Structures are given as C-alpha cells and as structure tokens.
Amino acid sequence: MRRVDGEGPLIAQRRMSDGLRTVSALVLDVVRQMYAAYGAIDLRWKDGRPYLPHPGVVLIDEVDAHLHVSWQQSIGEWFKVHFPAVQFIVSTHSPYVCQAADPGGLIRLPGPDEDVPPEVVDEKLFGRVVYGSGDDAVLSDFFGLLSPFSRRAESMREELADLEYDVAAGDADEATMRRFRELRRTLSSSQATYVEDASLRARRRETDGS
Incomplete structure (x- = not known):
C-alpha cells in the first residue's frame, strides 16, 4: 500500500503520521486475515459506509499508541461500524478509547503489585467512564488518577x-x-x-x- 484515500485527497503512506500508518496497517491486517479465513471479501454498504460482515475475534494491544486524542475517541466506534461482526479485545490506557466499550465490556487488569484477578467494572463505574467526560474517566477508580491538573x-x-x-x-x-x-x-x-x-x-x- 502506497496511498490512502482519507476524508480529502490521497495521502502518500510515507507522509502519514505514525498514528495513521499504525491504523492503516491494522485495518489491512484485519482484512487480510478475513480473506485468508473466508476466501473472499464480501464488501457491503450501509448508510454510505463500507463494512465487512465476516465474524471474528481481534486482539489489539495498546490501540491508542501514537494516536491523536480525537482518533482515540473515534477509533473504537470506527471499528464497530466497519467490522460489526467482529469482537475486538483491546488494551488501552486511554479514557477516550474506553468510551467505545459495550456494556460489560470494560475489564480492569490488576497492576504489577496487585494480587487480584481481572474484573469487569460495575454498572456505575461503566457509566462514569463511557458516558462521562475524559476527566470523569481518569479520576475514577478505573484509572486512579488523583487530579487532572499538573x-x-x-x-x-x-x-x-x-x-x-x-x-x-x-x-x-x-x-x-x-x-x-x-x-x-x-x-x-x-x-x-x-x-x-x-x-x-x-x-x-x-x-x-x-
């Protein structure tokens, strides 16, 4: 791949930001794996947007790496729109990525010094992270930041x-x-x-x- 058609003119891959290159590579890898698994790509359209109906499970580590905050906020919903039958299991430190989680889909992993198992956050904490602001999320028990200020x-x-x-x-x-x-x-x-x-x-x- 040498060029990407975004919301505007074609962009040469070498001129992309690290975040855009990372996302482009990730999307292409998902499509490639679907082609390998199903033998064909059944591209469909809904409300003017392309999507692939093939089911699957995709694991992404640190999806927020190199992404601008606006991309962090939209990347989860973007994947859900274009790959609606795929379950995405994502690790992140970004409260904005977490805002795309479905009910029951936020899992807190223990820290290196914590002797507790991973746990699904309760409904109240889920609502604060997903439906609140970025400050609401980072100041919650899910992220543990004491203050949003320097x-x-x-x-x-x-x-x-x-x-x-x-x-x-x-x-x-x-x-x-x-x-x-x-x-x-x-x-x-x-x-x-x-x-x-x-x-x-x-x-x-x-x-x-x-």
Whole structure:
C-alpha cells in the first residue's frame, strides 16, 4: 500500500503520521486475515459506509499508541461500524478509547503489585467512564488518577484558595489582591476547574471550622 484515500485527497503512506500508518496497517491486517479465513471479501454498504460482515475475534494491544486524542475517541466506534461482526479485545490506557466499550465490556487488569484477578467494572463505574467526560474517566477508580491538573497548577490552585479565603475575610492588602486576580486569570479554564476549586474551598472551610 502506497496511498490512502482519507476524508480529502490521497495521502502518500510515507507522509502519514505514525498514528495513521499504525491504523492503516491494522485495518489491512484485519482484512487480510478475513480473506485468508473466508476466501473472499464480501464488501457491503450501509448508510454510505463500507463494512465487512465476516465474524471474528481481534486482539489489539495498546490501540491508542501514537494516536491523536480525537482518533482515540473515534477509533473504537470506527471499528464497530466497519467490522460489526467482529469482537475486538483491546488494551488501552486511554479514557477516550474506553468510551467505545459495550456494556460489560470494560475489564480492569490488576497492576504489577496487585494480587487480584481481572474484573469487569460495575454498572456505575461503566457509566462514569463511557458516558462521562475524559476527566470523569481518569479520576475514577478505573484509572486512579488523583487530579487532572499538573503539579504546578495544583500548587497555584492551593495558593488561590488561600488568597480567596483572605479576600472573603477582608484581610487582603493590595499585593494580595493583585496576586489573587492574576491567579484567577491564569486558572480560569473550564467548568471542571470551577467545580474542583469550589470543592477545595468547601473542604478548607470545613477544616477551619472544625
């Protein structure tokens, strides 16, 4: 294969990104294995999209490797549309790949130091990973990330919470107010940030009141 017809002009394989080359090679390998198993390729179309009806089981390790986040989010559904009779068993560290999982299809593998068997996640955790945002997923028990923010951002958010407490109490001088406004401008990014900050302030008030 030398060229690929994507959503636009033909792309020379040598000019593809690593992710696109990886996916192209994977798709071709699945088609090749189907041809070897069934002796012919029964290409069909539905809603303007080609698909192969042949059943099979495909194992893919680290499907998110080299893929842009937008591809990670769409790769699972893409395979399900174009190979609807295939069961894909996929390992990944990407919450966006997990969003394509079917009910009962998310399995948590134990870490190197965990003496527990693999387990299918419960319905509540499945809903958080599949139907929530990427932040919802990575902050869940399935991924175990403590915070979606960098360490530097966490430190700045802690400082902002301290300054906001002083401002609300009427104890802030001019320098404190300048720093407070600077941090608010820097850290004002998303709704999730505001929710996290509000939670942090609530915990701080509870601690100070106890």
